[in-house]
Amino acid sequence: MEFRTKIDGQEYRVIGQVMGPQIWMHINGRTIVLERNPQRLRRGKNASETATGHILAPMPGKITKVMIETSEIVEKGQPLLVMEAMKMEYTLKADMNGKVVALNCKEGEQVSLGKLLIEIKSESDNKA
């Protein structure tokens, strides 16, 4: 849908479309994506900002290499697995020190966006 409107004396042309849970808008050369229900997913909050030990698939793609095993001790920044999407490789790294408590994928598997691939638990948590 497209319309023109005036805000504070300035005219804007707005193109917008609702797609499932999202609203897509094009305003003055900028594309904006909004969640229709902002509580469900906080916009701009990137999962990697806070270390959770939950390694999620950042995109749909194929697991091409798994470099760790269950119950292995890993260090923050250590490469865990390699994914491939759109013919480019991405290496997923540990976001904290700890022990791999779950490995939910295998080499050659096609995974969807947001799938929990690996769970790391901090060693200090276990002691406490």
Add this chain to the structure above:
Amino acid sequence: MAKKIKRIAIANRGEVAVRIIRACEEMGIETVLLHSEADIKTRAYRMATKSICIGPAASAESYLSIKANIEGALAGAADAVHPGFGFLSENADFAEACKKAELIFIGPSAESIRILGDKVKCKELAQLAGLPLVPGYQGSNQDVAFLLKEAEKIGFPVIVKAAAGGGGRGMKLLKGMLGGKELIESAQREALSAFGSKIVFLEKYLDRAKHIEFQIFGDSSGQVVHFNDRECSVQRRHQKIIEEATSPSLTDDLRRRMGEAAIAIGTMGHYRGAGTVEFLLQDNEFYLLEVNTRLQVEHPVTEEVMGVDLVKAQILTAMGSLILDKRKIGSPKGHSIECRIYAENPFLGGIPSTGNLGLVQWPEGPGRRFEYGFETGDQVTPFYDSMIAKVIVWDETRSRAIQKMIHVLKDSVVFGVRTNIPYLIQILKHPEFVEGSMTTRFIEKHFAESLVEPPLSKSEEKLVEEFKKVNRGQGDSSGLNFSDPKSYMIGEFGRGNLVSHSQSPWQSFWRNV
């Protein structure tokens, strides 16, 4: 001995498949699109005269399978095959298999591909001809520990490349011994998955070089000419993002010498059809990088400044009926820039963005050209390259072309998947790019961090609210379900109208701007 071509099989997908179909339509040639199961919802699928599904989504079993493509071409009763770029376009075995099946391969001979397309053999040939080369290792020993030792000998930084590759796939930069083993292995894996061969070679990394390439063309008489140069220094992870013709940094003397070198290597390799000779230019010295034995993604910028149709010329050459008159190849006119539109999120470090496309608009105008493979309602899948479109502009000067490109990108609308458009606009505005002095490290130097998405301004917030209000109102009165992009599309304009910029009801709206 002119050969007749009535139907061409296209062993490719996306925007290049569309480009080939367009050329064929003009020449009255039918097309057979050889596609995978994942590529039904694409523009090429709708445009081709015929389409044949040759395999599943995984490219190894479809687009990279010689057998599947040959069988598809024969089943479609094609008499020629156009491989596009990427996939099997530089595969000598494929060219040979076509010949065996009595299909005309639109491209150079298998022998030419074997010599020029193989980066290692091409360098040996160039060495014989006395052309300048970048120091490196291109032997057959592929042991990772050995390669690492060779890299140390050459001196870091060293670049690892797929011998059979191109387009940045399977390329890694080694900065030192640390992590080198993983990077070489990763390059070998990418090479195997993208080109079917894990052989890599090493090259010294020139750290302030410009990427300059020459468009060569071998006509039916065996004559090799060039259509001047392109500059593609703006690269991320060795993948080109912005290309232009001609390079802002070549003197007449350099242009002449590099052009002569390009023709020399093409002639030695008995080159036929469209090809590209890539060079690195540093401190006014040029080095031969590689020869791409195919049509190049960025061929439109050359077409714009030289006034040629390279795809048509390829087909005519394959028919045996193109003889170029060297004296009639004029000098380049004006300036042309191409931006590759990738489906990725520029605010999350360029991570691929996939899904169904909502509204897509590429507003027409003078000096604007759009090459795209996907339209409203189509699906961008994770199986292939993330390039969904190319935007090309032409203007009289470089600075005007840059201004025009920024304007066109701001005009363009892609809903449903994120694109690199905000990233491209930032690059086009950067002083180093505007000046034309950028090197292949431009992105790494100035755009290493992902872009920060600016928060909504006050007026944008108001507009969002306004949209929600209008959307609710319209949704009620028309009875359309706006949350379903398809019903919106069909309900309002009918499929095909909305998505085609030439017939779009939006066009009159854009003209008023």
